[in-house]
Amino acid sequence: MKQIKCIKYISTYIFLTLFLLFFPSNLIAKQPYVGEIVKKTDHVAYYQGKDGRAKVSMVIMDSHGRKRHRQFIILRMDVEKANKERTSDHQETGEQRLYVYFLRPADVNKMVFMVWKNVDRDDDRWLYLPALDLVKRIAAMDKRTSFAGSDFYYEDVSGRNIGEDIHEIVEVTDKFYVLKNTPKKPDNVEFSYFTMWIHKSTFIPVKTVFYDKHGREHRIYEALKVDTIKGFPTVVKSRMKNVRDGGETLMTYSNVEYNIGLPPNIFTERYLRKAPRKHLKR
Amino acid sequence: MNHNLYWFVLIGIMTVFPLALFPSITDAGDEPELPAGLEDQTKSTEPELPAGLGIEEEPDAEVYSAHTPQEILSDLNGFLDARIGLRTQNDPHEKDFSLGEIRLQGEAQKDLNNFLFSLTTDFLYDPVLDHHTVRLEEGDGFIDIREASVLFSPLEFVDIKSGRQILTWGTGDLLFLNDLFPKDWKSFFIGRDVEYLKAPSDALKISVFTDMVDVDMVYTPRFDSDRFIEGERISFWNNILGSRSGSDEEVEVIKPDQWFRDSELALRISKNIRGYELSVYGYHGFWKSPGGFDPDSGKAIFPDLSVYGMSVRGKLLNGIGNLEFAYYETGDDKDGDDPSIKNSEFRNLLGYEQEIASDLTLGIQYYIEYMLHYNRYLDYLPDGSVKADECRHVITIRISKLLMNQNLKISLFTFYSPSDEDAYLRPLIHYKINDSWTMETGGNIFLGEEDYTFFAQFEKNNNIYMGIRYSF
Numbered sequence: 001m002k003q004i005k006c007i008k009y010i011s012t013y014i015f016l017t018l019f020l021l022f023f024p025s026n027l028i029a030k031q032p033y034v035g036e037i038v039k040k041t042d043h044v045a046y047y048q049g050k051d052g053r054a055k056v057s058m059v060i061m062d063s064h065g066r067k068r069h070r071q072f073i074i075l076r077m078d079v080e081k082a083n084k085e086r087t088s089d090h091q092e093t094g095e096q097r098l099y100v101y102f103l104r105p106a107d108v109n110k111m112v113f114m115v116w117k118n119v120d121r122d123d124d125r126w127l128y129l130p131a132l133d134l135v136k137r138i139a140a141m142d143k144r145t146s147f148a149g150s151d152f153y154y155e156d157v158s159g160r161n162i163g164e165d166i167h168e169i170v171e172v173t174d175k176f177y178v179l180k181n182t183p184k185k186p187d188n189v190e191f192s193y194f195t196m197w198i199h200k201s202t203f204i205p206v207k208t209v210f211y212d213k214h215g216r217e218h219r220i221y222e223a224l225k226v227d228t229i230k231g232f233p234t235v236v237k238s239r240m241k242n243v244r245d246g247g248e249t250l251m252t253y254s255n256v257e258y259n260i261g262l263p264p265n266i267f268t269e270r271y272l273r274k275a276p277r278k279h280l281k282r
Numbered sequence: 283m284n285h286n287l288y289w290f291v292l293i294g295i296m297t298v299f300p301l302a303l304f305p306s307i308t309d310a311g312d313e314p315e316l317p318a319g320l321e322d323q324t325k326s327t328e329p330e331l332p333a334g335l336g337i338e339e340e341p342d343a344e345v346y347s348a349h350t351p352q353e354i355l356s357d358l359n360g361f362l363d364a365r366i367g368l369r370t371q372n373d374p375h376e377k378d379f380s381l382g383e384i385r386l387q388g389e390a391q392k393d394l395n396n397f398l399f400s401l402t403t404d405f406l407y408d409p410v411l412d413h414h415t416v417r418l419e420e421g422d423g424f425i426d427i428r429e430a431s432v433l434f435s436p437l438e439f440v441d442i443k444s445g446r447q448i449l450t451w452g453t454g455d456l457l458f459l460n461d462l463f464p465k466d467w468k469s470f471f472i473g474r475d476v477e478y479l480k481a482p483s484d485a486l487k488i489s490v491f492t493d494m495v496d497v498d499m500v501y502t503p504r505f506d507s508d509r510f511i512e513g514e515r516i517s518f519w520n521n522i523l524g525s526r527s528g529s530d531e532e533v534e535v536i537k538p539d540q541w542f543r544d545s546e547l548a549l550r551i552s553k554n555i556r557g558y559e560l561s562v563y564g565y566h567g568f569w570k571s572p573g574g575f576d577p578d579s580g581k582a583i584f585p586d587l588s589v590y591g592m593s594v595r596g597k598l599l600n601g602i603g604n605l606e607f608a609y610y611e612t613g614d615d616k617d618g619d620d621p622s623i624k625n626s627e628f629r630n631l632l633g634y635e636q637e638i639a640s641d642l643t644l645g646i647q648y649y650i651e652y653m654l655h656y657n658r659y660l661d662y663l664p665d666g667s668v669k670a671d672e673c674r675h676v677i678t679i680r681i682s683k684l685l686m687n688q689n690l691k692i693s694l695f696t697f698y699s700p701s702d703e704d705a706y707l708r709p710l711i712h713y714k715i716n717d718s719w720t721m722e723t724g725g726n727i728f729l730g731e732e733d734y735t736f737f738a739q740f741e742k743n744n745n746i747y748m749g750i751r752y753s754f
Binding site for chain 2: 060062066068069104105106107109110116118121122124129131132133134135137138139141142144145146148149150173175176178197199202204206207222223224225226227228233235236237247265268269270274277
């Protein structure tokens with residue numbers, strides 16, 4: 001009796017060893033930890049290079065097909081990277097500065113929107129109105145509101161802090177990691193969760209669907225075109241569709257550049273009042 | 283031009299243009315076509331790879347084709363603006379129309395060897411006024427030059443802007459303590475765009491930026507007063523007459539106008555510490571609107587004024603808080619014993635603004651003007667004069683809501699003074715018809731018990747206005 005038991009143990013042991021050696025290790029090797037996917041995705045979407053510039057066009061179309069256009073130049077700098085004066089790309093996520101110079105429509109021409117994206121506290125935001133030479137602070141703390149009247153929200157443009165959601169892998173396909181992201185504080189946001197199709201080799205979010213509190217699709221983001229600029233895969237055309245009200249916004253990036261050596265003081269009141277023309281022009 | 287014809291044409295423009303524009307915007311276009319590769323997608327299927335990630339293919343091209351201007355930084359802009367304002371009650375001193383203006387603004391910038399030249403000029407016509415003599419400094423007549431400046435940086439850390447320019451600093455929302463740059467109260471009260479609240483200065487601005495602090499100095503070689511209420515367009519309480527007066531009896535002033543002798547100097551030292559903006563201010567010049575009268579001639583004067591102050595602005599709770607303080611020292615009457623000159627004052631402001639719901643913003647300010655040497659003021663006040671309070675309190679509330687994809691803005695700004703028992707309401711509806719056209723309608727409503735308090739004196743000027751603007 002004793003011997004049989006022993007053999008049983010040994011065979012179980014061998015089986016388990018083989019199982020552990022082959023099957024699961026394959027899984028571990030192929031599939032990064034969900035946190036890593038999220039980090040890489042966030043990095044690819046918002047933190048490539050130490051700084052950058054792009055000209056952005058938005059076409060906002062409502063459910064009746066009426067179009068409105070927005071055009072602006074966006075300058076971006078990652079504070080930490082700039083401070084360390086690194087030219088190589090590091091996977092850090094942290095403080096950022098954004099400078100948005102409006103060109104169109106004509107009634108907002110030369111208006112500037114500036115953001116200090118903070119990690120440990122709410123963002124600081126300024127608006128400069130040139131006709132009044134007025135530097136205003138923006139009180140809006142709600143990041144889930146429309147950016148410049150488009151279907152993109154402020155947080156879609158500037159990035160959502162990855163610590164605010166719980167992330168799970170729901171599916172892995174040939175091309176994609178499919179992630180479900182559930183907010184830790186659901187009362188602060190208009191969605192119940194959102195799913196992301198993340199391209200496996202580039203970590204570009206190709207599609208994101210936000211579901212409302214009733215679990216219905218509310219907004220759908222899709223990357224439509226990707227260019228590789230200075231080695232950084234960059235979404236240059238994307239669309240945000242508002243399923244609920246039938247509107248959609250097409251956003252096109254052109255003249256995208258990375259690591260252009262923006263001086264940090266661009267993101268101060270001085271350059272709100274005096275547009276840094278040299279850095280806005282290509 | 284025949285004025286009746288002008289009004290006919292202006293009213294015609296105001297009514298016909300919106301009507302002509304609305305059909306085009308209410309006419310629902312066809313449903314947009316979906317770009318290639320998206321037609322059959324349902325929510326459960328995985329997305330196709332965008333161009334650039336999968337097989338190289340251009341997405342079915344420009345369904346949307348955004349119009350792209352040739353220049354990245356466009357150098358010529360402007361607008362055409364037509365505006366009508368009507369008094370909602372009779373005013374024995376003024377016309378029924380408060381405003382009937384057509385205005386063309388052209389704005390050009392040119393960068394020559396790192397010298398940036400800017401020119402912004404308004405051409406306007408308004409038959410509400412009876413004279414159209416061009417006086418550039420007062421902004422009277424057919425031409426109002428808003429900006430004619432050159433901006434350059436002689437050193438890496440120095441900016442110099444010279445010429446006619448609009449200048450603003452300080453933290454108040456429509457309340458100004460340390461901002462002693464000229465204001466145009468007339469424009470503000472009759473319903474011009476709020477940008478016209480700021481009148482231009484002819485000045486030299488030198489800004490020095492260091493790691494420690496930033497320093498701005500503004501030198502105005504010849505005093506630029508406010509475009510103050512003197513009776514034209516707006517009737518007001520005339521202290522000298524002891525009654526309301528208006529265009530029938532415009533205020534005569536003695537204005538300091540000697541070049542370099544009657545100059546103004548404004549200074550600001552500021553620093554941004556982790557998003558908190560701290561500033562210290564100084565000013566030496568004159569009361570910007572009349573602050574007394576000459577006992578001999580009875581004309582209004584602009585007494586000497588020095589101002590010292592500070593401000594801080596930054597995040598507070600879930601919004602933005604600001605605190606500003608200023609000490610106004612009347613140079614010509616430091617002791618407060620001259621009844622013909624305004625006494626020195628302390629001015630304090632406390633403000634808070636928060637987005638209380640999506641696209642709904644609430645801003646509240648509490649402001650106090652505290653008169654110094656009040657007892658002496660009372661002692662020397664001539665019999666029968668209207669007595670000012672020692673403290674003037676003002677509460678302002680701004681509530682604004684964005685609707686229809688932020689194309690419609692509805693807002694109400696209220697000034698209310700518990701000490702004067704008067705108020706000033708500024709309702710506004712602003713609608714962006716499309717990328718080029720905007721229209722707005724609003725009002726200026728003054729309420730109060732007495733005829734002579736700060737806001738209630740303008741009671742006969744209550745007006746509603748409507749404007750339409752084409753921007754290019």
